[in-house]
Amino acid sequence: MQKLLITGGAGFIGANFILQARMENWANIINLDKLTYASNLQNLAELEEDKNYHFIQGDIADLELVSNLLEQYHPDAIINFAAESHVDRSILNPLSFVETNVVGTFKLLETTRLYWEKLSSPQQEKFRFVHVSTDEVYGSLNPTDPAFREDTPYAPNSPYAASKASSDHFVRAYHHTYGLPTITTNCSNNYGPRQFPEKLIPLMILNALDGKTLPIYGDGQNVRDWLYVRDHCEAINLILREGKFGETYNIGGLNEQSNLAVVEKICTILDELVPKPGLSYSSLITFVKDRPGHDRRYAIDCGKLEKLLGWRPKETFESGLFKTIEWYVNNSNWVESIRSGAYTNWIKQNYEHRKF
Template sequence: MQTVLVTGGAGFIGANFILLARQNNWFNIINLDKLTYASNLENLAQLQADPNYDFLQGDIGNVELVSDLLNKYQPNAIINFAAETHVDRSIFSPQTFIQTNVVGTFNLLEATRFYWQKLSPQNQQQFRFLHVSTDEVYGSLSTQDSAFREDTPYAPNSPYAASKAASDHFVRAYYHTYGLPNLTTNCSNNYGPHQFPEKLIPLIILNAIDGKPLPIYGDGQNIRDWLYVIDHCEAIYLVLQKGKIGETYNIGGLNEQTNLTVVEKICTILDELAPKSDLRHSSLMTFVPDRPGHDRRYAIDCDKIISELGWQPKENFDSGLLKTVQWYLDNSNWVNQVRSGAYQNWLKQNYENRQAK
């Protein structure tokens, strides 16, 4: 069985991918994660006794460490999930995003290049480096614009998006300059189990459960294409197995929703699953001043991955959202663990200082 090095595997998407990979026995997993605030080893607790899974704490920016891991475990592929991902945090501290997403990816590519160049010709040909990126590198769409395609020009509008765009360019350059066999995926907004509650859907779910205000930026009409995380993980596996070297594949959920609609749907589900006798959850909705440079709309054209690789999302937004809300209701211990003092300080910094409109 092949061995794959997964970076950032204790985070939201990475952990879901590892769980799915081991459940389906896709390959042996080496998980390298720095364990920053959004990482959580509890996400992977069920794998503690799995002999085909190893965890190591470390930074992708540490070339010596990564080189040692590659030489020791001799992986057949690397999947790079490691990244700072929250736009709001990138506005407050962009340097962290540059360090992890740009410098970290560059150092990871360097260590990978040194390792790959020493492989036998056959192993070089079989090796893959898969870089997981975002649709935010393409910028913003109006409601009339066509969805993002793989050939849409990059136009990042936030420090987060700019840092991911830079990392995408480095990955491309390492294929064209050095021949490093890589693939890039650009996904739309993910949601599902194990997502750190700074992102919209888990934030709204948990605030609603606690009877706290549900902050909605601006007029609530910003549109995102929502992708259930398990659908995304299955697409990544398919790209790794069948994707054409040097190519980019856009992965979307085909579920465009306004932020306001997302919040309303969560409230409706919670009114049924966790009703409150004294209020309807929608009464907690609060419009707050918009964040700087807030992109109006993202939308993904999935024709390439559908036609070339045969992938389709299995979840529509209503089915995926119901599963997600139920997961947070059923996993209060996980929720309580991640809502540390640092998380509460972030909520105060980002939301409590915004006056309701």
């Protein structure tokens, strides 16, 4: 069985990947996570007794720590989930995104290169570095534009997207300059269980359950392609095992939805699962001032991944959304554990000045 070093494994996508990897015996896991605001070790509590799972708190930018982990565990691959990922936070504090997404990824690559160059030829051929990125590096689409392909020029429009674009370029450069066996994935918007509730879908679910307003930016017609997190994890595992070094693979959900449509569907499902007499959850919808530089539309063409590796998403948006809402409804203890003062203060900071 493979041994994987996962960075950022206590976050939303990383934690879901680790759980799936252990439950389905994809690999043994070493999880390195800095434990910032969006990380939550409760996501992985069920693995506490798993002898093939190891957690280390630390920063990908800590060269000595990463080097020691590589020498101690000798992983077959690294999957880099570690990132600052919230656009609104990048607008308020872009420097932290540069430090984590650009400098952190660079230092992780450099430490990995030094380790990889000391391996024997058979070990070098077996090793790989998978970098998990975003469709936001490609910029924004008009309503009739074709979906993003792997050869779409980069045109990032937010500090977050710019920091991820830069990290992607470093990954590419380390393959072409040093021969490091890297693969990059660019995914569309993820959703599913265990997502930090400042993101659209969990924020709307939890606000609705609390009877709070459901704030939608602008006119609500910004479009995203929604990818269920379990489908994303299966794609990453497939790419890890069968992807070609130096390549990029787009991973999309094939589910384009406007933000308003997403929130309306959440309300419809909640009316069914958690009805409140005399209240339709859609009555809580309110429109607030748009965020600066809000990209109008994202869409992913994942035809390359389907053609070369045979992957397609299994979940429709409706089936994945129902599973997601059901999980939040049934896991109130998880929700309460992450509703810290820091999270409450962030929501207030981001939304209180956006009233029309």
